Amino acid sequence: MSIDFVVVGSGAGGLAGAIAAKLNGLNPIIIEKSAVWGGTSALSGGGVWIPNNPLMQREGIADSEEQGLAYFDAVIGDVGPASSPERRQAYLRVGPEMVVGLEEQGFEWCRAPRYPDYYQDQPGAHIGRTLEATNFDAKRLGSWLKTMRRAGLPAIAVNTDVAPQIPTSFRSLKSLGGVLGVVGRTLAFRLRGQVPLSMGETLVGQLMAIVQKLEIPVRLETPLRSLVQDAEGRVTGAIVGRDDAREEIPAPRGVLLAAGGFAKDAAFREPYQGVTGEWSPASPDDTGDAHKIGAAIGAELALMDAATWYPVSIMPNGRINVGIWERTLPGAIIVDQSGRRYTNEAASYVDAGRAMLERDKEVPAVPSWLVFDSRNRNRYFFGHIPPRLTKPLVKSGFFVRGRTLEELAGKCRIDPAGLMSTVERVNTMAANGVDEDFNRGESVYDQYYGDPTHKPNPSFGAIDKAPFYAVRFWPGDLSTKGGLMADEHARVLHEDGSVIEGLYVTGNSAAPVMGRTYPGAGATIGPSMVFAWIAARSAARM
Numbered sequence: 001m002s003i004d005f006v007v008v009g010s011g012a013g014g015l016a017g018a019i020a021a022k023l024n025g026l027n028p029i030i031i032e033k034s035a036v037w038g039g040t041s042a043l044s045g046g047g048v049w050i051p052n053n054p055l056m057q058r059e060g061i062a063d064s065e066e067q068g069l070a071y072f073d074a075v076i077g078d079v080g081p082a083s084s085p086e087r088r089q090a091y092l093r094v095g096p097e098m099v100v101g102l103e104e105q106g107f108e109w110c111r112a113p114r115y116p117d118y119y120q121d122q123p124g125a126h127i128g129r130t131l132e133a134t135n136f137d138a139k140r141l142g143s144w145l146k147t148m149r150r151a152g153l154p155a156i157a158v159n160t161d162v163a164p165q166i167p168t169s170f171r172s173l174k175s176l177g178g179v180l181g182v183v184g185r186t187l188a189f190r191l192r193g194q195v196p197l198s199m200g201e202t203l204v205g206q207l208m209a210i211v212q213k214l215e216i217p218v219r220l221e222t223p224l225r226s227l228v229q230d231a232e233g234r235v236t237g238a239i240v241g242r243d244d245a246r247e248e249i250p251a252p253r254g255v256l257l258a259a260g261g262f263a264k265d266a267a268f269r270e271p272y273q274g275v276t277g278e279w280s281p282a283s284p285d286d287t288g289d290a291h292k293i294g295a296a297i298g299a300e301l302a303l304m305d306a307a308t309w310y311p312v313s314i315m316p317n318g319r320i321n322v323g324i325w326e327r328t329l330p331g332a333i334i335v336d337q338s339g340r341r342y343t344n345e346a347a348s349y350v351d352a353g354r355a356m357l358e359r360d361k362e363v364p365a366v367p368s369w370l371v372f373d374s375r376n377r378n379r380y381f382f383g384h385i386p387p388r389l390t391k392p393l394v395k396s397g398f399f400v401r402g403r404t405l406e407e408l409a410g411k412c413r414i415d416p417a418g419l420m421s422t423v424e425r426v427n428t429m430a431a432n433g434v435d436e437d438f439n440r441g442e443s444v445y446d447q448y449y450g451d452p453t454h455k456p457n458p459s460f461g462a463i464d465k466a467p468f469y470a471v472r473f474w475p476g477d478l479s480t481k482g483g484l485m486a487d488e489h490a491r492v493l494h495e496d497g498s499v500i501e502g503l504y505v506t507g508n509s510a511a512p513v514m515g516r517t518y519p520g521a522g523a524t525i526g527p528s529m530v531f532a533w534i535a536a537r538s539a540a541r542m
């Protein structure tokens with residue numbers, strides 16, 4: 001059977017789109033630029049945010065499309081047609097169908113029941129809308145395991161809801177129980193002779209297993225170069241391949257662009273966002289190819305300033321640390337170079353990252369400094385660094401240490417008076433557990449990443465036990481969000497709003513239905529998979 005639908009990219013969106021295409025009677029092929037498949041999706045936490053999802057329904061947890069829509073309206077606001085009412089409704093309607101459709105092919109989902117939507121005070125907010133793939137035996141991928149993009153995770157059977165328990169596992173029996181559960185599940189895999197995948201790896205692993213079962217061809221090292229159009233402008237094929245080996249793949253039913261964002265093309269990115277992507281842990285192949293190729297045939301680009309911002313630190317080995325709890329646990333604050341706080345450190349990563357960039361317009365805040373005391377260091381993990389460990393980190397220059405706050409400020413070139421007065425105020429407020437300046441620790445989301453044993457505020461505490469430490473924090477991101485404008489059928493649109501027939505887009509290649517906001521955990525992979533599902537159905541109907 002000859003190929004009739006080309007899927008560009010092998011991340012969560014591309015794999016889901018190819019599966020949906022096959023299930024809807026098309027003959028798709030996946031082309032992937034890189035020598036490895038999985039995209040940034042493979043490197044991710046693997047969360048997939050689906051309001052009113054079937055797993056909630058089966059557990060009798062009340063949610064609805066209406067509640068999802070109310071939440072969308074409240075947190076995203078009006079950002080133009082990328083997040084039109086029709087696209088929001090399409091997302092909410094098809095999300096649960098996609099979940100069931102994949103289940104029918106053998107995909108196993110589980111829920112993160114404690115994970116709150118990020119804006120709990122808004123209408124329609126819920127807890128537990130995030131889904132993920134269950135841990136999966138890597139060996140089931142056969143030879144495809146060798147070419148999977150790897151996140152460098154240890155082979156343990158962890159999942160999303162356990163993550164906040166890790167940093168407090170030495171302090172709370174409940175947290176320790178969560179971590180021991182991971183140990184138990186990992187051992188069970190090992191005893192069966194299996195190797196567990198988790199997070200983004202298990203998500204793309206399970207999807208790839210279905211792609212293989214459905215015998216969908218996947219070609220690695222096959223970049224999309226340009227699109228072929230007929231006399232009416234309909235996209236009918238793809239020009240692919242390396243410079244010395246270009247070829248055309250005919251695509252009479254269309255092309256789905258699922259090629260990720262543009263986090264890693266500094267020259268393309270900087271004019272839109274003022275940052276180069278050096279602090280982004282997105283895949284190095286996240287270079288805006290779909291954006292450029294789509295724009296070259298007249299597609300509109302929208303929300304190009306948006307990204308999934310994420311404050312990061314750079315580990316001594318150069319690895320970008322996307323930990324959350326460093327800034328959400330008591331005894332640590334983020335200050336600009338004048339020594340002042342400027343945001344709720346425990347807010348969602350998108351808000352915290354964006355706040356850093358905004359602050360930098362007034363006061364130097366790139367980098368900002370995470371300042372913490374010895375009590376914090378002795379109690380909690382910093383990323384994967386266990387409590388108490390400091391010497392090698394100070395020696396490498398990653399941790400800056402000061403016997404006093406003045407000494408610390410001097411070493412970091414932070415204004416000492418600013419830092420002293422900030423810490424004094426934090427310590428006064430922490431005694432009552434109320435952050436009068438930024439409300440840290442008030443929301444359920446802040447508390448999710450807090451220390452449940454710390455009273456009265458699980459996220460906010462004094463910084464008063466010497467020596468003191470500081471680490472540079474940078475405004476990183478998980479990828480960019482802006483992209484090709486599409487309608488509710490995932491069809492790419494011209495600048496005048498007309499449809500480019502035969503061209504579909506999803507994921508970070510598309511202008512986001514989530515706008516500049518991040519409503520809940522899984523708010524980029526969710527839309528990537530759902531609009532891929534929609535795109536394939538649209539193509540099958542044409």
Ligand SMILES: Cc1cc2nc3c(=O)[nH]c(=O)nc-3n(C[C@H](O)[C@H](O)[C@H](O)COP(=O)(O)OP(=O)(O)OC[C@H]3O[C@@H](n4cnc5c(N)ncnc54)[C@H](O)[C@@H]3O)c2cc1C
Pocket residue numbers: 008009010011012013014031032033034036037038039040041042043044045046047048049222223224225258259260261281282283285286287289290308322478479506507508509521522523524525526528
């Ligand atoms: C550490 C980390 C944790 C994260 N956790 C989460 C999370 O839990 N939930 C969530 O929703 N998001 C998360 N994200 C963000 C999320 O991973 C991405 O936004 C998402 O995976 C993008 O999916 P995609 O389908 O658009 O593209 P990708 O997964 O990036 O796939 C795109 C693919 O297209 C390929 N490609 C690019 N150009 C071409 C071309 N010209 N021809 C052919 N192929 C091409 C790329 O090589 C890549 O394989 C996380 C990101 C990181 C880095």
